[in-house]
Amino acid sequence: MLPRHLTLTLDARHPTRLARFWADLLGQDTVADGTDGVRLPGTDTRPDLRFVPGQPHRTGPHRMHLHLTSDSADDQRRQVARAIALGGSHLDVGQLPEETHVVLADPEGNEFCVIGPGNTFLAGCGRLGEVACDGTREVGLFWSRALGWPLVWDQDQETAVQAPRGGTKVAWGGPPVAPQRGRDPQRFDLAAAGTDPQTEVARLVALGATRLDATAAGVVLLADPDGNTFGVTTG
Template sequence: MTSLHLALTIDAHDPARLADFWAGILPLPGPDTQVGLRFAQSDGQRVGPNRVHLHVTSTSLEDQEATVAAALQLGGSHLDVGQLPEEGHIVLADPEGNEFCVIEPGSSFLAGCGRLGELACDGTRAVGLFWAEALGWPLVWDENEETAIQSPYGGTKVAWGGPPVAPKRGRNRQRFDLTVIDGDLAVEADQLVGLGATWLDEAADGAVELADPDGNEFRLGRGRR
């Protein structure tokens, strides 16, 4: 398949505020291997937990503490999802309630992945295999129904935790956004359908919306280098 650029679109009631928050946490736009974040205006209400949350890495305990302090100052908050006191990561929510974790230093799994170490997704092994094929990214983890992929050039990993997967309720407020680089969008859409995606709709700008094998909506649009 043609080269596809991956970003994560996050619906927000106040996209500018959310963009400012994440700009204060991450190096944005960041290196080429860091998955991009985009923020879209939406007045829809969140239903149930998100299927994606971000893992932000730390270089030291002081760096982890500084990242948490910055997040709280920018409007984030602590979040209790049942984590144990002895666990080293710190669970937070951004100003619109989207969960993310600040990972303690020394994580071998996220070593060398950069500041935005991982998109941690709720999903099946099948959807991990689909995205590996769709993006041309190799599997870097495939055990006990859990999968993870990473660009051949390194950077942010994308991982799926395997079953049980919570039922999908309504449209996801966080969605993958693919940009076709120097290729034919219609051909790419057909190839994605051939891999197991479902065609949903076509946008006014010519982009198309599809769903992956777990039913997660994603957008495929045109772009240039």
């Protein structure tokens, strides 16, 4: 199977500033994207984070957010304090006092959590432990096949996939899934090397995607089985 790489793309009013926040939090550098965007390069075990100019319109919680892992209670506290110092904020989503994760928002309101130590599900996944998504089992199976990544969790309608060499998990929490209200300012982009766009799009449509009558900076846009927009690039 051809190698495929996953990118999480986020619309941002200030892409460079938001990219700098995440780079400082994750301890890595940013690079220019070539399309007025800014990228935090990933690896074969971690997706890229890409920030592009846009005006996010919030009509409710996003369908995806990031989970950062911690090695100890002190490490978790340090990460939370650093996020606040960099411009993040605490976020109340109804979490209970006994829950061990801390819910935050980045400077543009994107939700993320710093997970407490001892979380076995994210053990060994690295600092960017998980992209947590709202979604059905069907969409988890779709992305497993689209990426060629094994399904590492499949219980009670919840699913998760992970690159063959491990690293960041991408997980879907199962129903109920809130309906889409307009275009989501977050999306996945899938890059496939060594094939032409028509072939890759046809493969994804056969797996259950729907082609949309739109493009974004030369990226072919499709929708996954839950109606989430995602982009496809080839080369």
